[in-house]
Amino acid sequence: MFDHHATLKQHFSALRTTADFFSLRYVRESGQYLAVRKNIAEPPHLNHDEGVMLTVRFNGVEAYAATNDISLPGLQAALERAEQQARLIKPHALLDLRDQHVSSDIADYLSPNLAQAFPSLSDCYQLLGDESAAVPQDERLVNWEVSLGLTHVEQIYLNSAGAQLRQAQRFVFPGVNVTAYDGNDSQSRTFGGTNFGQQGGFDVIDRFGLVGAAPRIADEALQLLLAPNTPQGPRDLLLMPDQMILQIHESIGHPLELDRILGDERNYAGTSFVKAEDFGHLQYGSPLLNVTFDPDIPEQLASYSHDDDGTAASKQFLIREGLLLKPLGGALSQFRTGMGGVANSRACSWNRPPIDRMANLNIEAGDKSLAQLIGGIENGILMSTNRSWSIDDARNKFQFGCEWGQLIENGELKGVVKNPNYRAISAHFWRNLSAVGDASTFKVLGTPNCGKGEPNQVIRVGHASPACVFSNVDVFGGDA
């Protein structure tokens, strides 16, 4: 672990520059993606990636150069390219960073159970093969896949102010999906995949419950084929955690990103319906809504000690009892606005610069069991597992779809319905939060696929949530 650290430190000390400030961020990533599809092992995809980003600051103007050549001459050449770039853009620069504080922290961060050996490739294929074989024989089951992604990341950050931050993390992404087809309609059920990932080792697979999941997922896909369409009209909506994470992500996370509010993302990811002056004043949701930036849940995907600019991370309430308090803005955005924020300046790899990202963005548990949540609904619907997401560029008007729906009538769960969709407006939706599940309904989930930034970056984000109820939501089904 960190076997490049000594060499990098030597190289860093040997770099020559007249910059006011400079930093080096080294990232090494290795991984494997394994899948068994319809009982046939797909060939494994393995990868080894490493490189360095050097950032310089001249007279308050910052520029970066990323390189795959991590020798001392390679790093020196990259540093000089960054210097040249900083000088070139000086007359056109938006920001003057001369007075921005830089980190001098020293820390190490390790994923939980990192020392624990992960099962061998053979054992992983055996596990996936056994699960695939457990899908029952039914000619309506036309496609299924059981998969396991594994990624190791080591990062070393050094800067000219003395910071030395090392992270070693292991991420695990198990998944099962099954598609059923009846000659006209097709319905899919998914477990995990892009809805689930955690830091850790084999313990992640245990917590996920991969063993034995495939027959249940297959049965649910078949149930959906036989189910009626979701009826149209307003209903109370019970969202399970594997849909809540999408709801949090799109209609709380992205709108609270401070770089969007500052306009940086207007050409690509978009802007926000939230304005800088709303913090401390806007009643974002009902008093039941408590949203935290929480880097302290060890197994969650984006738990870390420091972000990629070297800022120390700690748990912060962004929304408390429905009141909007803090944005998702890292040190640079905080410097630009004079506002508070969190340690969320993150880059997806060595070849992309840090920007404001979600990290772990969670809803705190409430006080209702799942039975109490259902019992409190007269005319409603339970929805689970996201399958479709669409929201406007200000993150306001949204339409989301789920794989699984179950009607709720007079406090009881009733029949399964297919193609459950709902649409609403973020600015109003969270004010209709009428009940929040307790710790027994709370799940630590996340996704590896959050896209943003120019150049584009896709990054891991964690979301944890209880089940939640929203009153009077516009619900509808599909065409089939």
Next chain:
Amino acid sequence: MNNFKALVEWLKQAITDKEQFHLGYAAEASEFVRFNHAKVRQAGQVQQASLNLKLINDGRHADLGITLAGEPELDRQRLADGLQQLRETLPLLPQDPYLLLNHNAWQSRNEQARPLPALAQVLEDINQAAEGVDLVGFYAAGPISRGFASSDGAFGWHQANSFNFDFSLFHANGEAVKASYAGDAWDSTEFARRFKQAREQLEFLGRPLHPLAPGEYRAYLAPAALEEIISIITWGGFSAQAIASKGSSLQRLYAGEQSLSPLVTVTEQISGSLSQAFSTEGYPRNDVTLIDAGQAHGQLVNSRSAAEYGLSTNGASSDESPSALQVASGSLAQADILKQLGTGLYISNLWYLNYSDLPAARLTGMTRFATFWVEDGEIKAPVSTMRFDDSVYNLLGSQLEALTADRELLLSASTYSQRNTASNLLPGALVKRLTLTL
């Protein structure tokens, strides 16, 4: 190319008689500059290069991605380490029944080395053009290389210099117009002309918003808006595996149960495009007619699907998505668009599309950037962001009235992991009815 060739030669002598390999290569040296409020918000350079090594032995195979360092001795060592890792991996795997290798020693080369503009000139041109306007955007430029070689002697090389300036101009009221200038030869006069066009559209956005209720409207979808619809369809829509396993949104079209308008012909036109003419699996990529006059025609078939479903491969990518899609032009003249639209919506761009019901090809998404209310053939006012929810079989089927005679070449501005070389050549589409829901 010489570094890649040297690695290929080393690998050829390193493998045993029973082993075969595919070696892919991807590299770029990119200049990235992002703008906000017409100033440089963030700038940098990225130099990266990687290999993808597939080792095959006795029907078993595995892939390994390796980042290169750019130093020949070290890169050879990384390739040797990778070869060793795959040699240790293959015995752990079962034989793959869907492995289909191309043993032809095909050759393909395409090199374009037009000099790119100096960044100082680009910054100056942008600075001049953006005087007094709220510009936000992203400039990406530099050489891109892609290579492929196999132990059977196939060799492909693609290298091109390009730039892409993707930008938006914002009115003080928050409305915006989107534009781009991309290619391989920066012409300051042409850039200024395009920028001026965007400025002129921006003036219309200053008018008071026309309030719009959910409902059904006539609409013109400009090529960039049609691209969003086409792009989501390409999420598996033309994939042989997705069609066979019922994950394609066009499954009813391919089953012959649905059709599109006879005006719609869609082709994957690799020849003459900006994409490399070979797949990462070692096959030359063919041109394929996917939809012919509204009827399903061809599919994108990679070697794995060819083996699984008994089809012939046409060199499709591993995810069987297109990278040089063309929709045939129609007959609607550019000058007649507003007149034929009459009263309805002129939609420049759509955004964030997804499926409401995938097997039914029913989509939802948002308007974004420069959407106007048109009355009696005249632009009256911008409209606020609206959500639509409608079926491909309506929009490109029963409700499609006309396609434009002129088409626009839209070059991808995507930079996830690496700069994308995909493109779409598309007309605009006039539809009799678009359903807005929110």
